[in-house]
Amino acid sequence: MYQRILQVKLYRNKRNSLLYGVLLAAVLLSCIPLGVNAGGDALVVQSTTSTANSGFYDHILPLFEKAHGIKVNVVAVGTGQAIRNAIRGDGDVLLVHAESDEKQFVQAGWGLKRFDLMFNDFLLVGPAADPAALSEAQSVSDALTRISGDEVLFASRGDDSGTHKKELALWSAAGIDPSGASGGWYRETGSGMGATLNIAVGMNAYCLTDRATWISFANKRGLTVLYEDDPPLFNQYGIILVNPKKHSHVNAQAGQTFIDWMIGEAGQNAIASFRRAGQQLFFPNASP
Amino acid sequence: MQEISSSFAIAFSLIGALDADLMEIVGLSIRVSLFAVGLSLLIGLPAGAAIAIGRFPGRFGLIVISNSLMGMPPVVIGLLVYLGLSRTGPFGVLGLLYTPTAMVIAQTFLITPIVIALARQTIEELNSEYAEYFASIAISLRYRVMTLLWEGRYGLMTVCLAGFGRAISEVGAVMIVGGNIDHLTRVMTTAIALETSKGDLELAMALGIILMLLALMVNLLLALIRPTESFGKKNAAATY
Numbered sequence: 001m002y003q004r005i006l007q008v009k010l011y012r013n014k015r016n017s018l019l020y021g022v023l024l025a026a027v028l029l030s031c032i033p034l035g036v037n038a039g040g041d042a043l044v045v046q047s048t049t050s051t052a053n054s055g056f057y058d059h060i061l062p063l064f065e066k067a068h069g070i071k072v073n074v075v076a077v078g079t080g081q082a083i084r085n086a087i088r089g090d091g092d093v094l095l096v097h098a099e100s101d102e103k104q105f106v107q108a109g110w111g112l113k114r115f116d117l118m119f120n121d122f123l124l125v126g127p128a129a130d131p132a133a134l135s136e137a138q139s140v141s142d143a144l145t146r147i148s149g150d151e152v153l154f155a156s157r158g159d160d161s162g163t164h165k166k167e168l169a170l171w172s173a174a175g176i177d178p179s180g181a182s183g184g185w186y187r188e189t190g191s192g193m194g195a196t197l198n199i200a201v202g203m204n205a206y207c208l209t210d211r212a213t214w215i216s217f218a219n220k221r222g223l224t225v226l227y228e229d230d231p232p233l234f235n236q237y238g239i240i241l242v243n244p245k246k247h248s249h250v251n252a253q254a255g256q257t258f259i260d261w262m263i264g265e266a267g268q269n270a271i272a273s274f275r276r277a278g279q280q281l282f283f284p285n286a287s288p
Numbered sequence: 289m290q291e292i293s294s295s296f297a298i299a300f301s302l303i304g305a306l307d308a309d310l311m312e313i314v315g316l317s318i319r320v321s322l323f324a325v326g327l328s329l330l331i332g333l334p335a336g337a338a339i340a341i342g343r344f345p346g347r348f349g350l351i352v353i354s355n356s357l358m359g360m361p362p363v364v365i366g367l368l369v370y371l372g373l374s375r376t377g378p379f380g381v382l383g384l385l386y387t388p389t390a391m392v393i394a395q396t397f398l399i400t401p402i403v404i405a406l407a408r409q410t411i412e413e414l415n416s417e418y419a420e421y422f423a424s425i426a427i428s429l430r431y432r433v434m435t436l437l438w439e440g441r442y443g444l445m446t447v448c449l450a451g452f453g454r455a456i457s458e459v460g461a462v463m464i465v466g467g468n469i470d471h472l473t474r475v476m477t478t479a480i481a482l483e484t485s486k487g488d489l490e491l492a493m494a495l496g497i498i499l500m501l502l503a504l505m506v507n508l509l510l511a512l513i514r515p516t517e518s519f520g521k522k523n524a525a526a527t528y
Contacts, residue, residue: 042472044386053486058470073386075467089375090385194485219487247375249383 042071043254046083046091048162049192051237052076054212054281059274064261070254078161078192086110086240089247092255094240097162097210102238111240115263118271118282119236122166123214124227125197126152126206134206134226141174143227148176151185153205157196158188162235167208170232197223210235212281237282239263262286295493299501302494310495314502317475320388320462321455324395328451331396332403333444337433339404340411351408357401362394363460369394370464386467391475394461399451406450410443411436442514449510453503476502 051057057074065071077085079096086094087110094111096102105111124134124143132150137143147154156178157164171178178186187205189196193213200207201221209217214225239259244252261267263286271284302310339350371377373385373393384390414436415422422432437444459477466473468482476499483492 049485053482055486073467073469073472075386075469085374088377089380192485194487198484198487217487219489249375 041251041254042073043093043251043258044091045072045074045093045095045258046086047074047076047095048079048082048097049076049194050097050161050163050210050213051095051282053192053194054216054276056212056274056282060262060267060270063270064258064267067261067266068257070257072258076192078157078159079165080160080162086242089242089249092242092251093258094242095237097235097237098165099236099238101165102240106240110243110246112243114238114240115259116286117237117239117262118268118284118286119234120211120282121228121235122163122208122210122233123225124206125200125209125214125223126226127204128222128224130226132206137227140170140227140230140232144171144174144176147206148178148181148185151181153185153187153203154178155196155200155203155205155207156186156188157193157208158190159192161193163193163208163210166235170208173232212276215279215281216276236285291490292493295490295497298490298494299497303498303501310498312471313474313476313479313495314498316388316473317456317477317499318502320391320475321395321452323392324399324455325448325452327392327396328400328403329448332400332447332451333407333437336404336407337411337437340408341415341429341433341436351405354401354404354408358405360398360401361460362398362458363464365398366394366461366464369397369461373465385465386469386473388466388473390465391462391473394465395455395458398458398461399455402451402454403447406447407444410440410447414440414443445510445514449507452506456499456503 047057052074053076057072061072061074075082075085075091079098079101082091082094082096083098083101083105085091086105094102094105095117102111102114106114124140126132126134132143132146132152134143134146137146156167182188187199187203189199191199193209194217197207197209197213197217198219199205201219201223204222206226207223211228214220239262241252241255241259242250244250262271268284268286271282272280274281335354339347339354369390370385372379373382373390374380375383375385384393418436418439427435457477459481462468462473462475463478463481466475466478468474468478474482476495480492480495480499483489483495
């Protein structure tokens with residue numbers, strides 16, 4: 001009985017069989033190798049949005065891959081999350097910018113050794129009208145005091161990233177605790193660097209950003225650099241191999257090859273040659 | 289608004305040039321989401337049919353649970369799958385984190401409740417519609433389920449579409465378990481998020497336009513298979 005119904009139905013829809021064929025083929029095609037290049041010998045680097053958003057890895061990785069034939073997969077998250085992911089064993093190399101946290105990571109045994117890799121600096125950006133007169137500030141602390149004093153909008157990363165940690169350290173050095181104003185003039189976005197800049201653009205807010213992201217950021221609109229070139233705004237990046245004794249699956253050999261290349265002559269030259277809008281974004285400073 | 293028109297220009301020039309990176313990203317998006325839809329159909333159709341036809345203790349609870357799981361935020365699913373697949377998680381030894389397979393798993397979790405809930409509803413309605421017919425021919429349960437699935441195929445196609453739409457458009461889960469790795473786990477939505485955070489809003493929007501065109505094509509294909517409303521009714525009237 002069921003078969004009779006089936007036949008009748010099939011007959012009536014015969015003209016659709018071609019379309020069914022197309023659909024079926026599409027589904028079958030989709031099932032072909034998904035996990036082919038999954039994992040394998042590829043290296044996983046836990047890194048930051050500030051490096052990834054500037055296009056740094058698009059410049060560096062092809063050079064390294066060409067030299068050593070090792071595929072590098074970069075996961076770009078905030079420094080805090082990158083360190084936590086590495087502690088969980090979900091990465092072979094850590095490339096971040098929060099020196100004291102990095103040293104703690106190594107001391108606790110999660111990483112083998114920390115190397116200085118490169119640096120640039122942070123900037124305070126804000127609306128061109130500059131209502132808090134940051135361009136007249138004498139120091140970073142003075143600049144932040146003007147922002148909190150005038151209660152002008154400030155967009156904070158609020159995501160435990162390297163830039164966020166730096167920002168909190170700067171507030172603390174200025175003797176200001178902005179947390180009470182959270183939701184008021186102090187807006188914690190909980191997002192990556194570029195996303196936070198987009199928000200700052202939308203709100204006409206001040207913001208602390210790293211220079212690399214800022215230079216390559218394409219949606220500046222009314223935002224402009226208002227305070228820069230000050231030693232406290234120094235931004236150091238470090239590179240660490242995750243300890244294979246803590247996580248036996250860590251691809252230590254490839255990881256060490258990557259680190260040796262990055263802190264060696266070829267890698268340091270590659271870092272120096274990375275330019276956006278005619279400007280150098282990262283300055284190599286690994287000690288030989 | 290001029291960004292939107294220039295986004296369209298970028299979108300069409302990318303499509304016209306068959307940009308290799310774009311094709312790779314689009315291809316991965318489709319494959320991951322189709323695979324997830326296929327898996328969730330395998331799980332969800334029998335489960336939905338069982339809940340629709342069966343009368344067993346806990347059935348009411350299952351209905352409520354599957355209905356509420358439809359509203360599960362992708363980012364929570366992503367987090368759960370991340371914790372499971374992370375090296376220190378229970379399935380860490382498989383080394384699946386940051387692979388397309390991990391993305392398929394996350395999306396399968398995401399859309400299976402949708403398939404179960406919608407399939408249950410479709411089949412339940414048909415089942416009560418055909419109740420007398422089934423009673424009159426004393427059909428076995430297996431044939432009953434198969435007949436209902438076949439008769440409800442157009443309704444179930446909408447279920448597939450809903451699942452596919454949810455899978456291909458979500459970003460929260462694949463971002464966490466895939467890691468948005470270039471040439472490995474980057475899909476349309478994570479690429480859009482990345483370009484947005486680079487401040488390249490026009491390229492991000494262009495990718496969004498391409499994603500919408502893709503959805504349009506999938507829907508068009510299914511609309512061609514499905515008979516029109518009046519045709520469907522005539523069909524039903526002629527048979528019964």
